[in-house]
Amino acid sequence: MVRRAGGTGSLLVEEAPDPTPSSDEVCVEVRACGVNFADLVVRMGLYRSAKQYVGWPIVPGFEVSGTVQAVGANVARYRPGDRVIGVTRFGGYASRICLPEPQLRPLPAALGFAQGAAFPVAFLTAWYALHELSRLRPGRVVLVHSAAGGVGGALVVLAKRAGCRVIGVVGSAHKVQPVLELGADVVIDKSREALWPAVERAAPDGCHVVLDANGAETLKQSYAHLRPTGRVVVYGFHSLLRRGSDRLNVFRALAGLLRVPRFNPYEMVDKNRGVLAFNLSYLFDELPLFGEAMDDLFGALERGELRLPPVTELPFDNVGEAHRLLHSGGTVGKIALVL
Ligand SMILES: NC(=O)c1ccc[n+]([C@@H]2O[C@H](COP(=O)([O-])OP(=O)(O)OC[C@H]3O[C@@H](n4cnc5c(N)ncnc54)[C@H](OP(=O)(O)O)[C@@H]3O)[C@@H](O)[C@H]2O)c1
Incomplete structure (x- = not known):
């Protein structure tokens, strides 16, 4: 639980009464929860939908897995003891959580x-960016920034599944091989070579889609490297935070916000390029679309069709360490807290 915005020291483990499911809910005995970069932003008090839907105090966490402990009267699909994966708009860092039935899926036996727990958020985010916003087709050139990360890895996997040519960008050498193993055709390590000349060599005619969660650091050039019909999908601004620090540097964040490029619709029409942006936490209100994404992803997961990014497991009480690892910018794949 986080009672007020702060560094990793503001993450508190507290006791609370067990929740009981309403008639349409399933109560899950949590065995693991995924840790996302967005949780750091929630903890720092900068996540707008956290303020909108919960306020302080808040239990962060968007994804869990565990066993069903109890079900409400209208729930037919699950029974106590079933192994499930759930997505939630906050509250996932808890030992028990009640979720509406559509936010759950069975945990495949092989997992x-x-x-x-590390699966749904990264893959739902990638699915929405690629299938809803990007209209992928085979052969399209897709550039993925931070390709070794949770969402980045899922973007690589889903873009390859759609038959695209995928260029991954990573910030350090140890991330190159894992991204190749996820299926990327080219991986650019921007700590060793200049990013944009390398992109131009890999995609001489420009990119159809660029997935960018860096913010000001790359957004302008991401747009400049689109080909006609291309689009940049913006889904985060992680370069507003300082790598390795769990504290908000207000001046850095403000300076970063001022550097976020403005896009001119007249020029966008002229160049035939688009800029799209989204936040998954609002997708919970779009039930048919949410269901379509869940069905596609969980069907593919169950059939073993998806390569999964690696997962680092940490004991639940090491939640501060999990956040510090994500702040470092050096992680590969996902982190899950295990109860
Ligand atoms: N819009 C949405 O609905 C949505 C949903 C989920 C996630 N997101 C966003 O997607 C991004 C990725 O999330 P994730 O959970 O999958 O994290 P992640 O990619 O596993 O970790 C973040 C990565 O960002 C890069 N990075 C750049 N600046 C950084 C900084 N100041 N501090 C730490 N890392 C930095 C690092 O990779 P490199 O150095 O290799 O680039 C790092 O590995 C985040 O910005 C998150 O907020 C958005």
């Missing part, structure tokens, strides 16, 4: 709890 452990940590792998299951």
Whole structure:
């Protein structure tokens, strides 16, 4: 639980009464929860939908896995003891959580709890960016920034599944091989070579889609490297935070916000390029679309069709360490807290 915005020291483990499910809910005994970069932003008090839907105090967490402990009167699909994966708009860092039935899916037999908990947020985010916003077709050139990360890895996997040519960008050498193993055709390590000349060599005619969660650091050039019909999908601004620090540097964040490029619709029409942006936490209100994404992803997961990014498991009480690892910018794949 986080009672007020701060560094990793503001993450508190507290006791609370067990929740009981309403008639349409399933109560899950949590065995693992996924940790996302957005949780750091929630903890720092900068996540707008957290303020909108919860306020302080808040239990962060968007994804869990575990066993069903109890079900409401209208729930037919699950029974106590079933292994499930759930997505939630906050509250996932808890030992028990009640979720509406549509936010759950069975945990495939081949997956452990940590792998299951690490799956939905990254893949739902990537699915929405690629299938709803990007209209992928085979052969399209897709550039993925931070390709070794949770969402980045899922973007690589889903873009390859759609038959695209994928260029991954990573910030350090140890991330190159894992991204190649996820299926990327080219990986650019921007710590070793200049990013944009390397992109121009890999995609001489420009990119159809660029997935960018960096913010001001790359957004302008991401747009400049689109080909006609291309689009940049913006889904985060992680360069507003300082790598390795769990504290908000207000001046850095403000300076970063001022550097976010403005896009001119007249020029966008003229160049035939688009800029799209989204936040998954509002997708919970779009039930048919949410269901379509869940069905596609969980069907593919169950059939073993998706390569999954690696998952680092940490004991639940090491939640501060999990956040510090994500702040470092050096992680590969996902982190899951295991109860
Ligand atoms: N819009 C949405 O609905 C939505 C949903 C989920 C996630 N997101 C966003 O997607 C991004 C990725 O999330 P994730 O959970 O999958 O994290 P992640 O990619 O596993 O970790 C973040 C990565 O960002 C890069 N990075 C750049 N600046 C950084 C900084 N100041 N501090 C730490 N890392 C930095 C690092 O990779 P490199 O150095 O290799 O680039 C790092 O590995 C985040 O910005 C998150 O907020 C958005």
